[in-house]
Amino acid sequence: MMTNGQNGWDVSGAWVCRVLFLGTLWVYSTAVLSTGLVHWQMKNAAEAATGAEIAADAAAKAVLDAGNAEYGTGGVSYPAGDALFENVSLETPLPAMLESEEYSSVRPVLYTSYKIKKGDMIGIIAREFGLNEDTLISVNGIKNTRIVPEGLVLKIPNQDGIAYTAQASDTLIGIAQKNGVKISDILTVNEYFSTNLQKGDTIFLPGVKLDQTALQEINGDFFIWPTTNRYVTSAYGWRRSPITHTRLFHIGIDIRGGIGAPVYAAMAGRVSYTGYNDVYGHHIVITHHSGYRTLYGHLSLIRVKSGTYVSTGQRIGDVGNSGLSTGSHLHFTVYKNGVTVNPRLLTR
Numbered sequence: 336m337m338t339n340g341q342n343g344w345d346v347s348g349a350w351v352c353r354v355l356f357l358g359t360l361w362v363y364s365t366a367v368l369s370t371g372l373v374h375w376q377m378k379n380a381a382e383a384a385t386g387a388e389i390a391a392d393a394a395a396k397a398v399l400d401a402g403n404a405e406y407g408t409g410g411v412s413y414p415a416g417d418a419l420f421e422n423v424s425l426e427t428p429l430p431a432m433l434e435s436e437e438y439s440s441v442r443p444v445l446y447t448s449y450k451i452k453k454g455d456m457i458g459i460i461a462r463e464f465g466l467n468e469d470t471l472i473s474v475n476g477i478k479n480t481r482i483v484p485e486g487l488v489l490k491i492p493n494q495d496g497i498a499y500t501a502q503a504s505d506t507l508i509g510i511a512q513k514n515g516v517k518i519s520d521i522l523t524v525n526e527y528f529s530t531n532l533q534k535g536d537t538i539f540l541p542g543v544k545l546d547q548t549a550l551q552e553i554n555g556d557f558f559i560w561p562t563t564n565r566y567v568t569s570a571y572g573w574r575r576s577p578i579t580h581t582r583l584f585h586i587g588i589d590i591r592g593g594i595g596a597p598v599y600a601a602m603a604g605r606v607s608y609t610g611y612n613d614v615y616g617h618h619i620v621i622t623h624h625s626g627y628r629t630l631y632g633h634l635s636l637i638r639v640k641s642g643t644y645v646s647t648g649q650r651i652g653d654v655g656n657s658g659l660s661t662g663s664h665l666h667f668t669v670y671k672n673g674v675t676v677n678p679r680l681l682t683r
Contacts, residue, residue: 441519441520441523441524441541442493442494442523442524443523443524443525443526444492444493444494444496444524444525444539444541445492445493446490446491446492446493447490447491447493448488448489448490448491449464449488449489449491450486450487450488450489451483451484451485451486451487451488451489452485453485455483455485456480457471457472457477457480457483458480460489464491466491466492466494466495467495467544468480468550468554469495469497469544469545469550470492470495470496470497471489471491472545472550472553473496473497473498473545474490474492474497474498474539475487475489475490476498477553478553479553479555479680480553480554480555481554481555481680482680492539494524494541494542495541495542495544496524496539496540496541496542496543497539497540497543497544497545498537498538498539498540499514499537499538499539499540499543500535500536500537501532501533501534501535501536501537501538502534503534505532505534506530506532507521507522507527507530507531507532507538508530510532510538510540514540514543515543516540516541516542516543518530520541521538521540521541524539524541525538525539548624548625552625552681555679555680555681555682555683556682556683557602557627557681557682557683558601558602558629558669558678558681558682558683559599559601559602559647559648559682559683560601560682560683561590561598561599561600561601561629561631561665561667562590562592562596562597562598562599562654562665563592563596563597564590564591564592564596565590566590566591567588567589567590567591567679568589568590568591568664569585569588569589570585570588570679571585571586571587571588571675571677571678571679572584572585572677573585577661578659578661586668586675587630587632587666587667587668587669587675587678588666588667588677588678588679589664589665589666589667590664590665590667591664592654592663592664592665593654593663594635594653594654594655594656594663595635595636595653595654595655596653596654597650597653597654598631598634598650598651598652598653598654598665599648599649599650599651600621600629600645600646600647600648600649600651601621601629601647601667601669601682602621602623602627602629602647603623603644603645603646603647604621604622604623604624604627604629604644604645605621605622605642605643605644605645606619606620606621606639606640606641606642606643606644606645606651607620607621607622607628607641607642608620608641609637609639609640609641611657611658612658613658613659614632614658614659615630615632615633615657615658615659615666616632616633616634616655616656616657616658616659616660617632617633617634617635617636617637617652617655617657617658618630618631618632618633618634618658618666619631619634619637619639619651619652621645621651626671626672626673627669627670627671628669628670629667629668629669629670630666630667630668630670631651631652631665631666631667632658632665632666632667632668633654633655633656633657633658633660633663633664633665633666634652634653634654634655634657634665635652635653635654635655635656635657635663636652636653636655637651637652638650638651638652638653639651639652669681669682
């Protein structure tokens with residue numbers, strides 16, 4: 336063993352110290368590097384997890400946005416940088432997604448209002464609110480869509496259907512069966528809790544439409560115009576008689592036309608009378624459905640026989656000047672259950 340004579344210490348001991356120092360340094364460095372590697376791996380894993388969460392949030396948001404676009408819920412916003420379900424608890428209200436209308440259950444009828452403006456038409460108003468024309472006509476008791484006054488406030492229901500006023504003999508079950516509606520739907524829509532019904536009660540029948548004949552009457556497209564000329568020389572109502580010069584009620588309309596011009600049946604029906612009298616001259620009466628009759632007067636020629644069936648638009652005679660008349664024209668009268676009505680309100 337080597338020693339230093341001056342200092343008196345063993346040379347091999349110095350080498351041992353150096354080896355121990357270098358070993359300790361290597362162990363420390365390895366530990367530091369291992370710790371750093373672990374931290375780096377943890378950081379990457381955290382970033383990956385955060386990215387997955389953001390992607391999941393984005394996917395969820397896309398699904399909800401698609402639902403909003405399809406069903407029109409709208410009104411939902413997502414603040415930039417906020418996770419979609421961050422800090423959500425049981426008390427946190429989530430965005431609502433409305434059920435598609437075709438799958439919705441029967442619901443109570445609710446009303447809004449609309450004020451008629453100049454130029455408005457019932458059919459167009461109905462379409463704007465997504466309803467059938469029948470619905471607005473029935474709910475608002477409109478008798479003729481051609482004379483709806485400006486300023487009238489309409490009731491607008493939230494669904495299609497008609498209003499029905501109960502008669503003394505009516506039952507809710509009978510009304511449901513007659514109109515093809517479930518009694519449970521009638522109860523729900525009208526928020527009834529029993530089937531008891533009183534005379535005069537007005538109920539809403541969901542999904543029901545007006546009778547086609549009634550709708551034609553109300554819309555004024557029941558009859559066709561009976562001649563090729565549409566110029567009216569004398570209207571329905573009070574007037575000064577061109578013959579007696581006294582004030583009389585004119586029970587029809589006079590339509591200009593030259594002698595021999597064609598006269599057409601305004602609606603299909605059976606000819607109930609043909610003949611002549613001093614007032615209407617040669618004239619024809621046709622009986623139609625729903626209590627209607629039409630009269631065609633002052634003819635120069637009658638082309639049909641009593642008792643025969645005629646179709647809408649069939650030529651039945653010719654314009655003339657017979658009877659009590661000051662010139663060639665067609666006198667046209669419409670009767671409803673024996674009472675005259677204004678032909679202009681029923682003729683297209």
